[in-house]
Each structure stands twice: as C-alpha cells, then as structure tokens.
Amino acid sequence: MKKVILGFIICFFSFTYIVAQEQPTEEQEVNLEESVHINWEPSYTDALKKSKKENKPVLIYFTGSDWCGPCIVLDKKLFHTEKFKAIADKDLVLYEADSPRNIDLISPEMLEANNELKRKFKIRSFPTLVFVNHKGKMIGYKKGLILTDYYYPFIQSVIENY
Numbered sequence: 001m002k003k004v005i006l007g008f009i010i011c012f013f014s015f016t017y018i019v020a021q022e023q024p025t026e027e028q029e030v031n032l033e034e035s036v037h038i039n040w041e042p043s044y045t046d047a048l049k050k051s052k053k054e055n056k057p058v059l060i061y062f063t064g065s066d067w068c069g070p071c072i073v074l075d076k077k078l079f080h081t082e083k084f085k086a087i088a089d090k091d092l093v094l095y096e097a098d099s100p101r102n103i104d105l106i107s108p109e110m111l112e113a114n115n116e117l118k119r120k121f122k123i124r125s126f127p128t129l130v131f132v133n134h135k136g137k138m139i140g141y142k143k144g145l146i147l148t149d150y151y152y153p154f155i156q157s158v159i160e161n162y
Contacts, residue, residue, distance in 0.1 A: 035080055036079075036080045036081060036082055036084075036085050037085075038079055038080065038084075038085060038088060038094060039088070039089070039094065040094045040095060040096045041093060041094060041095045043095075043110075043113065044060070044095050044097070044113060044117060046095075047060075047093050047094070047095040048132075048134055048135075048136060050093045051093045051132075051133070051134040052134035054093065055134075055162075056091055056092055056093050056162070057091075057092060057093070057131045057132065057133060057139060057140070057158055057159065057162045058092070058093045058094075058095055058131065058132045058133075058134070059088070059092050059093070059094050059095070059129060059130075059131055059155075060095050060096075060097050060117065060121070060129070060130040060131075060132065061079070061094070061095070061096045061097065061127065061128075061129055062097045062099070062114075062117075062118065062121075062123045062126055062127065062128040062129075062130065063075070063096060063097070063098050063099070063126055063127050064098070064099050064100060064101070064126045065096075065098045065100050065105065066100040066101055066102050066105060067100065067101045068126045068127065070126065070127055070144070070145035071126050071127040071145075073145060074127045074145055074148070077148045078148045078151055081148075083152070087152075087155060087156075087159075091159045092155075092159070097113075097114040097117045097118065097123075098110075098114060099111070099114055099115070099118065099126070121138060121141075123143075125143055125144065127143070127144070127145060128141070128142070128143040128144075129141070129142045129143075129151075131158045133162070139158060139161070139162065140154070140157075140158040142154055
C-alpha cells in the first residue's frame, strides 16, 4: 500500500512539474515584442559611399529572408541583439543582400543588384557574411550558420585589420 501511495505522489509531482509553466509578466511580454533596430543601407552603392566617408568596412549579409531557416535564426540571434547593434553602430556599415522566394518582398531592381553581388562574390549558400572595403574588395568571408558567439571574434578581427 505504501508503494502505491508513494508511486502516486511521485507521478503527481512529476506531472505538475512538467505541466506547470511560469506565466510571463507584463514586462517580459513587452521585452519579447521589442526588437533591436539595425540600420541597413538601402543600396550597395550607398553602403560603399558611407564606408569611404566613415572609414568603416561594409558587412554584406547574403540571406534568403523568407525561406532560409539558418538565415532566420542568424537574423534573430545575431543581428537583432544589443551586442551586435553596438558593434555595428560604432564600426560597421551594413547592407543586406536578400534573395527571397517571394519576389514581392523587394523591388526587381534590388533583386537584380543582389543577384549581381551573389555572382561577384560567388555566393552559393546562405547565410553568408562578406566584408568589403570602400572599394568593394573582399576583406573577410564567413558562410553558414555557427554559434552566434563565434561570429563576434571574427567580426572584431575584420574591424581591427581594416
């Protein structure tokens, strides 16, 4: 009888532990809805001009924003963080070369410009980060999704060697 009662108690507490969830507070809900705003340049040409003016490298982010799972993860876990925003605002010029499947997401001119950049830098997979100087010469390259903490030393090395 004691074993049955002990078994029942263990099952009960196990069940309540698994099912119980902490309800988010209003503050936590607000933080989930807030998003970090990154300043992407509207065109590659604008990014190069800003790079020359401010003496900063350009980070070109090749992505498939509406279909590439790793790109969506990288976008959320790297580009929309305060840590990345602080680095980008201080030391980088950003340009997103998007190749969405839904062609209504960007203009035909932007799609063609992004496809030209993909050909120029021989981009075959997403996500890919390419760093260039103000003349458009590649100075750094990282493809695929890795742990976001590994991107920061790479980004810092590109900035320091610029």
